[in-house]
Amino acid sequence: MIFTSSIYKIPIIKNVIVYDETDSTNNRAKDFGKNGCVDGTLVISDCQTAGRGRIGRSFSSPSGEGIYMSLLLKPEIDESLISQVTLLSGLAISRALNNDFQINTNIKWPNDLLLNQKKITGILTEKCEDFIVIGIGINVNNKQFDESIKDIATSLYLETDKEYEREELIEKIMKEFSDLYFTFLKEQNLKSIIDEYNSKLISYDKDIYVIPYEMTGKLNNSYQITDDTLPIFHCMGIAPDGSLICRDSSGKLSQLNTGEISIRNVH
């Protein structure tokens, strides 16, 4: 993949490192961070041999098809605010797809983007020493998926019948992220983007199952709910700290934090 100098005009980007192949761009970015690499280092690979998702899942990363990139940042914020940066990343991708390519995605709080109800993007944010790594995987020109994920994953190509230049997408996404990130560093909360975020939230004003992480591994990969005992909540959107406000059947409100649960819409 070849980038022109225009990527360096994006305020957040200080350094771009491109691989033809690596195990995981998150691993590379972590190594760079440990060796003192600058805030704003973007690591991109044409393919990954061991792309990672959350909860020990893998992320399919074939050559020439998707975007696999990790941004190393050293934000001077309290550790408790880091999960909000993940939410900003999802919004940045959704904004770029909408504004520059007229593709309308939904956000599945906190980490995924959906297109026509299927997963198009996953985000894996990892904290290490004094830096964070935001890993972004986007299914762009993929023509097919493995049997095990074909019902839940899709690509921009499969949904729009067009191929996209990954370099252009990456620049547009980083521009949106840069704007959102610098505003966030000043405000240290998500107040200014709550309405926009909720308007994209797939579960907004819907009933959802809240699934503790210990259980997500036990659900089969086709994402069917197999346990009737899961409580049902009504989703009221995100709070300024990025948590998800939910109402239980008795009317009691609670705020769910990222990292502790997973949610599925009740159909």
Ligand code: BTN
């Ligand atoms: C998920 O779906 O749970 C998150 C997927 C994150 C995938 C990206 S691809 C670039 C970066 N490198 C990785 O190994 N993972 C992230």
